[in-house]
Amino acid sequence: MLRQIRRIVTTNDAEGKSGVMIDGIADNIITVLTELWITGKGKVNHTDGIDHGALSTQLEPPEGGTLFRYFEILPESEFAHLSDDEKRKANAEWFAAMNGAHLQPDTSKHPAMHKSPTTDYIILLSGEITLVLEKEERTLKPFDCVIQRGTNHAWVNRGKENALLMAVLVSDGSHGR
Template identity: 45%
Template sequence: MDWKSLRRVITDNSLEGRSRVLIDGEAAKLIAVEEAGLAEIWSADLADGGLRDVSDHLAESDLKLEPEPGAVKVRWFTVAPEDPSKSLEEREAAAAFGFGAIGAAHCRVDASRHPMMHKTESMDVIILIKGEVELLLDDGEVSLKPGDVVIQRATNHAWVNHGQETALLVAVLIHDQQ
């Protein structure tokens, strides 16, 4: 994955109320191992001036899977093709490491169906841009192709790629105030 080819454009209003570009460039933060990774686009506190906040908080903060309560997070993420040569133990160790690296070990509530199963306390709007993936749920699965949109509502799930090409997705994660 050529992460530098992914561009984020963030707009803003000047003091005179005129629209302008605030940021035009690559991701604020990236964590990737081989072809799998997360690249942060934007984050905002919705309850406290999220539309008016012009700071790019992501560059200074630790990369976390979930947005804070009352916040939204926008990111790209990739799902690499599964490697059939890896044992279940190797895939489990990789999943545990990956979720731990993004502060989400607690999200792995039931990984009995697949090592990448996890549950966040957010509503996620996921758009598949490139490649193909399967959305695994506790009961069932859905094959997705580019252009498909998933509204994932705080459910235990995993993204699995049985194809040959790394899948690219965009996620908008919304965490209400609980």
């Protein structure tokens, strides 16, 4: 079960005074992704009263926009009972559930490999995670960060506890939503 994330969203009232618009558990969850906030292309309206975290429906941010999310990756040992074919099928279904099936051009290195035209800022909060790239791998410890620049990659948890991560995805403006 995903860890619940408390989200506090601020706003300005009609007189321009700051206050809290939302203080509660973020509840827009797409598979392992807890969607915290999303912005679109153009000027942002900070007084619209809309929960923009509830608007996210897919792995990518909207064209010209951003996406702020929390995600959890279970240890690979949780899936040891599956055959390689079952793992590939499960990963394909997982990406489809995130409206991201089109982001898997080459899964030959790992079934969770994916690539989007975004710049992603990722921080590992706890646990251990390995960033798998086509030519190499890097293992992260808590508070390590990655600037993911439109490369084919997978997140693989070879540890014993869930890996907890935060990410901001920034659209390069070339993809549709």
